[in-house]
Amino acid sequence: MANYRLAELDFDDIKVNLKQFLTNYRDKDNNLIFKDYDFEASSLSILIDLLSYNTHYNAYLANMVANEMFLDSVVKRESAVSIAKHLGYRPLSYRSAKAKVSFTINNPVDTPPTLTLPKFSPFTTTINNTQYTFSNLDSISIKPTNGIYTFTDIDIVEGEPLSYVYRVDVSGPEEKYTIPNKNIDTTTIRVTVQNSYTDLTTQSYTLTDNLEALNSESKVFFLEENPSGYYEIFFGDNVLGKKLTSGNLVKIEYLISNGSICNVSGEIEQRFSLGALVGGVILGSTIIAATNSSGGDEPDTLEDIKFKAPRFLSSFNRAVTAKDYKAIIESNYPLVESVSVWGGEENNPPKYGKVIISLKPYFGYTINTELKNKILQDILQDKKMMSIIPEFVDPNYLHITLDTKVKFDPANSRYTTPEIQILAKAKIEEYFSVELQKFDKDFVYSKLSKTIDSINSSIVGNVTNFRIHKRITPVVNISNSYTGSTIIKFANKLLSGSIQSTGFYYKINDEIKAVYFKDVLTTTGTSNLNLYDLYTDELLVSSLGTVDYVNGTITIAVLTPAGYIENTNDIRFYAKIEELDINATKDLILIIDDGTLDTTSKRLAGLTVTVTAQ
Amino acid sequence: MATQKSIKTFVDLDLSFKVNPFTKDLYLKTDEEAVKTALKHLIQTRNFERPFHPEIGTQVHSLLFENFSPAVKLAMERTIQQSITKFETRVRLIEVNVSESVEENDLLVNIVFALKNTDNPITITTLLSRVR
Numbered sequence: 123m124a125n126y127r128l129a130e131l132d133f134d135d136i137k138v139n140l141k142q143f144l145t146n147y148r149d150k151d152n153n154l155i156f157k158d159y160d161f162e163a164s165s166l167s168i169l170i171d172l173l174s175y176n177t178h179y180n181a182y183l184a185n186m187v188a189n190e191m192f193l194d195s196v197v198k199r200e201s202a203v204s205i206a207k208h209l210g211y212r213p214l215s216y217r218s219a220k221a222k223v224s225f226t227i228n229n230p231v232d233t234p235p236t237l238t239l240p241k242f243s244p245f246t247t248t249i250n251n252t253q254y255t256f257s258n259l260d261s262i263s264i265k266p267t268n269g270i271y272t273f274t275d276i277d278i279v280e281g282e283p284l285s286y287v288y289r290v291d292v293s294g295p296e297e298k299y300t301i302p303n304k305n306i307d308t309t310t311i312r313v314t315v316q317n318s319y320t321d322l323t324t325q326s327y328t329l330t331d332n333l334e335a336l337n338s339e340s341k342v343f344f345l346e347e348n349p350s351g352y353y354e355i356f357f358g359d360n361v362l363g364k365k366l367t368s369g370n371l372v373k374i375e376y377l378i379s380n381g382s383i384c385n386v387s388g389e390i391e392q393r394f395s396l397g398a399l400v401g402g403v404i405l406g407s408t409i410i411a412a413t414n415s416s417g418g419d420e421p422d423t424l425e426d427i428k429f430k431a432p433r434f435l436s437s438f439n440r441a442v443t444a445k446d447y448k449a450i451i452e453s454n455y456p457l458v459e460s461v462s463v464w465g466g467e468e469n470n471p472p473k474y475g476k477v478i479i480s481l482k483p484y485f486g487y488t489i490n491t492e493l494k495n496k497i498l499q500d501i502l503q504d505k506k507m508m509s510i511i512p513e514f515v516d517p518n519y520l521h522i523t524l525d526t527k528v529k530f531d532p533a534n535s536r537y538t539t540p541e542i543q544i545l546a547k548a549k550i551e552e553y554f555s556v557e558l559q560k561f562d563k564d565f566v567y568s569k570l571s572k573t574i575d576s577i578n579s580s581i582v583g584n585v586t587n588f589r590i591h592k593r594i595t596p597v598v599n600i601s602n603s604y605t606g607s608t609i610i611k612f613a614n615k616l617l618s619g620s621i622q623s624t625g626f627y628y629k630i631n632d633e634i635k636a637v638y639f640k641d642v643l644t645t646t647g648t649s650n651l652n653l654y655d656l657y658t659d660e661l662l663v664s665s666l667g668t669v670d671y672v673n674g675t676i677t678i679a680v681l682t683p684a685g686y687i688e689n690t691n692d693i694r695f696y697a698k699i700e701e702l703d704i705n706a707t708k709d710l711i712l713i714i715d716d717g718t719l720d721t722t723s724k725r726l727a728g729l730t731v732t733v734t735a736q
Numbered sequence: 737m738a739t740q741k742s743i744k745t746f747v748d749l750d751l752s753f754k755v756n757p758f759t760k761d762l763y764l765k766t767d768e769e770a771v772k773t774a775l776k777h778l779i780q781t782r783n784f785e786r787p788f789h790p791e792i793g794t795q796v797h798s799l800l801f802e803n804f805s806p807a808v809k810l811a812m813e814r815t816i817q818q819s820i821t822k823f824e825t826r827v828r829l830i831e832v833n834v835s836e837s838v839e840e841n842d843l844l845v846n847i848v849f850a851l852k853n854t855d856n857p858i859t860i861t862t863l864l865s866r867v868r
Contacts, residue, residue, distance in 0.1 A: 133787065133788040134788065154747070155747065156747055156748065156749070157745070157746055157747045157748075158746050158747060158748040158770055158774070161774060161823075161824065161825065161826060162778075162786075162789075162792050162823045162824075163774035163775065163777045163778035163781070163792075163823055163824050164748045164770065164773075164774045164777070165748050165749045165750065165751045165765070165773060165774070165777065166748050166749050168751070168777065168786075169749065171786055171787060171789075174787075175787040175788075178787075178788075
């Protein structure tokens with residue numbers, strides 16, 4: 123019996139199999155009935171090509187259909203959106219940047235008892251030489267205080283306001299109303315339903331993702347992304363949400379967002395111009411933002427959906443376990459690059475009844491209190507367990523200072539020594555950017571060493587020495603304490619005699635001197651942190667602090683610096699550790715030292731690469 | 737006494753798919769006729785026409801729409817020669833000649849070849865007309 127092969131999917135393999143099949147096709151005298159299948163120009167070969175193409179076509183189609191059915195292998199966004207729908211996850215749309223402004227309207231016409239800022243009043247600002255419009259999503263009314271009309275901390279959102287009106291034809295959830303713009307920020311959608319063209323009575327409907335507490339009178343709408351990538355809304359069926367009636371007019375108002383382009387650093391003074399009449403007057407002066415615009419972001423990509431949807435399902439939109447908190451924050455707050463959550467009972471010291479959350483933003487080191495409160499109120503409040511209190515802690519950054527010596531064979535390389543140096547620096551920075559600098563990302567020495575060796579085949583090897591360092595910023599001329607919860611904590615056991623700080627000014631006997639810290643192991647086995655003269659290395663103060671090498675901590679009960687050395691704004695404690703690897707747990711994030719060499723203050727270069735030709 | 741039976745070296749389908757009224761089976765093309773048909777197929781196949789094998793075929797179609805000059809004649813003969821040499825391994829090519837038929841606005845392709853292991857020259861002539 124012929125052995126038929128069925129597993130091949132490539133065109134050429136299928137063709138070979140078909141030819142193999144024809145070799146079994148013989149007459150009663152055991153002669154081949156067809157012989158010309160091996161010659162490409164023959165009629166039989168043309169027919170075999172046709173059959174192979176047809177088979178390949180069907181195999182490809184079957185393969186694609188199977189791929190698109192599973193989130194892991196899906197390649198079309200519309201398929202991923204559809205699968206995510208089953209998991210209860212709706213891909214995030216564009217997110218508009220938001221800012222806060224406060225301003226005063228002087229002498230409004232007729233000095234009204236209340237003054238109203240109309241909905242969608244335009245506030246324009248210029249970012250990178252391009253003008254963008256922000257607006258308030260709801261009208262805001264204020265009363266004068268002592269005759270002064272001041273709008274305080276008004277939330278304004280970036281984007282062009284648009285609206286669309288549909289007439290309800292078939293009532294019920296089967297009729298969907300498409301929002302014809304892909305740049306929409308879905309959080310800005312406002313829906314009102316007017317009874318008819320003649321009956322101008324309107325009612326507001328709100329977005330819901332939750333079926334709990336819905337009844338036939340709930341004025342809610344549902345939102346989902348359709349296969350074309352547009353968002354569409356639909357209404358209830360008189361069981362879960364109120365059903366519309368034929369002839370109703372659905373008005374959808376929303377903002378078209380520019381995403382992350384409109385995020386402005388907090389260090390820049392951002393100004394807005396109000397382009398609407400308020401109280402019959404025009405605000406002549408520009409408004410300085412109380413909080414610069416931030417939070418703008420691009421929509422979920424295919425990869426984002428693949429990553430977030432299963433995690434969203436695992437939490438069922440309830441914050442119970444640490445992973446739930448992580449999934450919910452990652453899904454709802456796009457500006458967070460990395461999230462770490464642990465139970466209070468795992469904390470040191472334990473904080474029972476609390477869940478500890480640490481967030482690393484994409485830009486900068488910490489997230490401000492306002493955003494933390496916003497995450498707490500808008501995202502976690504109605505999802506967390508009632509008796510559990512979320513508490514935020516800032517990430518604990520441990521900087522790694524690297525000194526790498528690379529040997530390479532120039533005879534076996536198309537690169538010069540400076541080029542190898544540039545490549546090595548770039549590779550190390552890429553390693554930190556990709557493999558580290560997030561929560562739960564450990565520093566593994568051998569991996570880094572291997573990564574450097576893999577840059578080019580001409581690299582013979584490398585020797586990489588590293589130190590870790592902690593930064594503190596004590597307030598000048600005030601007593602600062604680094605004990606208890608503010609103790610200077612490294613991640614690993616420290617090597618005795620390896621600790622040294624950068625310089626700072628310190629008052630000794632009414633004389634201000636440039637000093638630095640160094641550890642000394644005493645004869646009794648304990649260790650002291652002494653102060654030395656920055657320029658002469660003369661011992662000035664003994665035992666200003668202590669070092670616990672085993673737990674990797676430095677304690678300084680009282681530190682009153684008199685100032686910082688020029689070009690510095692912190693004190694850095696460098697240390698060497700016993701082991702070569704560093705585990706990043708809880709709030710610890712390992713990042714590459716971005717410091718530049720400053721011999722005056724004993725500050726080390728964050729990354730030094732020396733290349734020698736062998 | 738044993739009967740002598742002729743064994744066909746090459747057996748191919750006839751793409752006209754006509755039915756033999758006696759055997760009720762499809763007509764087959766054998767030996768010389770099979771090779772002749774294959775050569776015609778090869779000349780008339782454009783590159784990129786066969787799925788996954790863009791190399792099979794000739795550039796005759798595109799050259800048909802050029803002004804017929806000695807250079808075009810040479811290019812046409814060369815593409816036919818190359819294609820036959822590469823893809824029709826059953827033949828030993830003797831000559832390819834392309835000439836114009838001014839009255840009919842056509843080109844005549846004359847191919848002389850011999851089946852491998854034989855010395856009998858075989859000639860096929862095919863007419864190429866510009867249609868579209």
